[in-house]
Amino acid sequence: MSDSVISTLDLEREHQLLKLFPEPVRLHLLYKATEPKSTSFPYRLYGVGPFIIVVYLASGEVRGAYMSKPPAYQERDENVFLFDVTTTNATKMSPKDDSKIVICPNYSYNYEFGNSFKLRTETVSNESNFHVSFSSGEVFNTGWPDECYNITKGDAGFKDLELFRVTGVGDVLPFPWREISWTERTREDFRESFVSHKVFVESLSSVRVLLLGPTGAGKSSFVNAVRSVMFKRTTHMPSSGAGAPGHFKKLKSCIIRTGRGGPATSLTLCEVMALGEAESAGLSVSDALAVVKGHVPEGYRFQSDTPCNSQTPGYRTEPGIKDRIHCVLFVLDARKITTYNDDLQKTIRMLQAKISDLDVPQIVLLTHVDQLCHAEDVKYVYSSRAVRDKVQKAAELVSMPMSYVLPVKNYSEELDTNCSNDILILSAVHTLLQAIDDTLDDQCVSSTVE
Structure with missing residues (x-):
């Protein structure tokens, strides 16, 4: 024919x-x-x-x-x-x-x-x-x-x-399961939107996003990836501490700037000790919730066997809105999502439930997806059946809808940034900022009604 x-x-x-x-x-x-x-x-x-x-x-x-x-x-x-x-x-x-x-x-x-x-x-x-x-x-x-x-x-x-x-068709689906435009214009629109973003609450110049996840999931790498996108080159910040069981890791906040030496954006990413396979081997649920509520001072070094409390130097008994966490980002490794042990899954679900009670929005960041879709360019990530399946598994693990799970590829081996990867990272940032705006808007409306 x-x-x-x-x-x-x-x-x-x-x-x-x-x-x-x-x-x-x-x-x-x-x-x-x-x-x-x-x-x-x-x-x-x-x-x-x-x-x-x-x-x-x-x-x-x-x-x-x-x-x-x-x-x-x-x-x-x-x-x-x-x-x-x-x-x-x-x-x-x-x-x-x-x-x-x-x-x-x-x-x-x-x-x-x-x-x-x-x-x-x-x-x-x-x-x-x-x-x-x-x-x-x-x-x-x-x-x-x-x-x-x-x-x-x-x-x-x-x-x-x-x-x-x-x-x-193997791994490639006949229709993408999410739509996005993979163009230079899209990257610049996302970047401009991020740079110009203003927090919904006037008294709050920056929102704090807490990254929670097991060792090696890519928490620090995501912080570096966001900075790389804004700097238009890959950046490498030192790790904020060891994630191995029995070691300390401090609360470290990273203000995201528009570029090297540039003004601060409205986003601050916060790292803490990694979640362990058992609560005794990593960040405890009580310490995680203390961070979310704003009690834990900057630079505090966590210990699994010694929770942060009112006797801790710098402990904030009455934290203000600037001290609190405004969104929690669960960072999970797509390659390991089906092999996380029961204790870790239980800890994640417990945290998700308790954080929900605090009316703090939560998003799941699924890393290393490029190693699942077998494509050189991550713009095919939303056409990958394997990635979609892992997104669904992650949603089930954290007991959240699939729309709350964002696949990303952090910069690890690259020396330069690329358009498709930047779009994926900026899209994740855009989504979490929207989630925070929606939540703050709802809370302001509720307080007004009351």
Whole structure:
């Protein structure tokens, strides 16, 4: 067929049809009946592998059949099914007995899917002529009325017939599960929005975001990544402490600036001791909540066996709004999300529940996603089935919706920044700033009402 031939299958119906398959697939148009240069239809099926026959009726109905094997006489196909599809829904009808599905008996090129769908073809002067019939049948129980269309005579009830090859797409989904524009303009718009952002509360010039997560998840790396985006070059800040069990780690706040020596933005990222596999081996829940409430002084060194309390030097008994945490960012490693032990998962869920009680917004940052999607450019991250699955796992772990989980790639080996990665990082910053604005807005409205 000519490369210029366009399928009659519109994008909405194609999207619904693709949902019928358990794994992501693509459809490749092989044959179109109304194309003047169409070659013999039957021969197109041989050696194709999985295929779909789609019939378009003048009434607007779209029906068809799928087979996972090339047609072979008396060969059974356990995966065969019929379907009808609209712009908003697709119905899949599997056979009650696939032994009654007949394909090409005696090489007469008859395709019979029970009594529900029959297609007879004849080749005349290297062109295919068709006779199509539909019925409710017993093998598929489609509920279709008895209808016959003689395509060779220009039946007014028939519109078109197409044959598609069905191929797997591996990790790449046919449609992105999130939409974003990966352009230089998008990067600059995000950066400008970040630089010009003003906190909703006038008395608050900067919001404090606390990064919580296990050792090696990428908390410090995210701080460096955000600074790198703003500096337009990769930056490397020293670690704020050891994350190994039994060691100290201090509360360290990093003001994000618009560039080297530039004015401060409205964002401050705060690091603390890592969460351990058991509460005794890392940051305790009580210390984490003390930080969120604003009791813990800057530079305080955490110890798992000695919680911060009112006797701690610098402890704030009555913290103000500037001292508190305005958003908590759970930082999790996408590569390890399914292997975190029960104790760590329990700690994370406990923190999530208690922080929710404090009316502090929470976001999940999923790092190292570039090692899942097998793509050189992270702009394909939202087309990756593997990344989407890990995002879902992270949402389940933290008991939050998938929309609260943001995949990112921190700068680690790179010496220079790149557009797509900057967009992913800035998009995460934009989302958390919006979450803080929404929460502060809601709290101000609530206090006014009271």
